[in-house]
Amino acid sequence: GAGVSQSPSNKVTEKGKDVELRCDPISGHTALYWYRQSLGQGLEFLIYFQGNSAPDKSGLPSDRFSAERTGGSVSTLTIQRTQQEDSAVYLCASSAQSGAAKDTQYFGPGTRLTVL
Amino acid sequence: AQRVTQPEKLLSVFKGAPVELKCNYSYSGSPELFWYVQYSRQRLQLLLRHISRESIKGFTADLNKGETSFHLKKPFAQEEDSAMYYCALSGGSNYKLTFGKGTLLTVNP
Numbered sequence: 474g475a476g477v478s479q480s481p482s483n484k485v486t487e488k489g490k491d492v493e494l495r496c497d498p499i500s501g502h503t504a505l506y507w508y509r510q511s512l513g514q515g516l517e518f519l520i521y522f523q524g525n526s527a528p529d530k531s532g533l534p535s536d537r538f539s540a541e542r543t544g545g546s547v548s549t550l551t552i553q554r555t556q557q558e559d560s561a562v563y564l565c566a567s568s569a570q571s572g573a574a575k576d577t578q579y580f581g582p583g584t585r586l587t588v589l
Numbered sequence: 590a591q592r593v594t595q596p597e598k599l600l601s602v603f604k605g606a607p608v609e610l611k612c613n614y615s616y617s618g619s620p621e622l623f624w625y626v627q628y629s630r631q632r633l634q635l636l637l638r639h640i641s642r643e644s645i646k647g648f649t650a651d652l653n654k655g656e657t658s659f660h661l662k663k664p665f666a667q668e669e670d671s672a673m674y675y676c677a678l679s680g681g682s683n684y685k686l687t688f689g690k691g692t693l694l695t696v697n698p
Contacts, residue, residue, distance in 0.1 A: 476632075504684070515690035516633075516675065523684075532685070564633065578686065580633040 475499070477581035479565050485587045486555055494550040494584045498567030505548050506568075506578060507540060511561035519563075522548060555588045562586070591616050593678050595689035602666050603697050610661040610692045612650075612676030622652055622659040623677040623686070633675070636661075646670070666696045 478497045486492050498505050507519040518532040522542040533539070537555075542548040552559055562585050566578040592615040602608050614620060624636040637645045639652040639659060650661045659676060676689040 506685075508686075508688075513690075516677075516686075516688035518685045518687070521685060529685070577635050577638075582632045 477565055477567050477579050479563075479581040479584050481584060482582065483585045483587075485589065487589050488557060489554055491551065491553045492555055492586065494552075494563050494586070496548045496550070496565030496567075496581060498546065498548070498565070499569075499579055500546075502567035502569050502579075503545065504568040504576070504578075505542055506566045507548070507550050508564045508566065509534075509561045510564055510583070514561075516564070519550070552586075555586075557588045560586055560588045591620075591678055591680050591687040593676050593687050593689035595674075595676055595692050597692045598690070599693050599695070601695045601697060604668055605665050608663050608666040608670070608694065608696075610674050610676075610694065612659045612661065612689060614657050614659065614676075614678050616657075616678060616680050618680055621679045622650070623679070624648070624650055624659075624661050625675040625677055625688075626672050627675070628672045636674070666694075668696045668698055670694060671696045 477499055480495045484492055503524045505522040509517045509519055520533055520540045521529040537553045540550045562583040564583045565581040568576040568578045594613045596611050622639040625633050626636045627633045648661055648663045650659050652659050673691050673693050675691045677686040679686050
């Protein structure tokens with residue numbers, strides 16, 4: 474079946490603009506994760522959604538970052554007033570069951586964000 | 590706090606040689622350890638997890654709690670093993686993955 478998809482694949486924006494990144498998880502997966510992959514920093518957890526529970530936002534680096542998940546499926550990561558340090562690849566992953574670490578996270582191809 | 594350390598950014602070996610990618614972790618409880626791989630122009634994917642105790646593509650990894658290590662090994666490297674390898678940890682009910690910074694493995698012909 475179809476894997477996790479993300480759009481756009483690339484986004485170039487100017488400093489100070491807002492951007493929205495989209496993630497479509499695998500159908501039926503209740504858990505959804507956002508990570509950021511930046512040069513020299515590796516992969517960092519940003520936010521986690523599980524069903525109707527309140528999301529875990531503990532990894533969001535600032536209040537300029539927010540995310541929502543509508544209808545328990547598609548998720549949007551929004552970055553307001555982008556800064557150059559926001560430039561990174563943003564990865565989305567989904568897994569089948571709630572929060573259990575045993576469940577495999579399936580990753581999307583990522584959105585490469587460049588802030589000029 | 591959870592931490593994963595991959596001491597080698599780059600590792601280069603010849604085809605047929607043994608390869609070991611090192612991973613050390615810091616976690617106060619009982620962790621779950623994973624190896625993820627990203628081949629060129631492909632998405633990140635799970636290679637193996639310690640709980641499964643399986644061998645995938647000839648790779649194995651043993652969790653050593655005494656040394657807090659989860660090194661990835663393969664006795665005979667192949668050119669198609671060239672990729673970025675990430676070690677990751679998930680602690681108890683904490684579902685978040687904490688990743689190491691990755692090791693770029695190059696297998697030369």
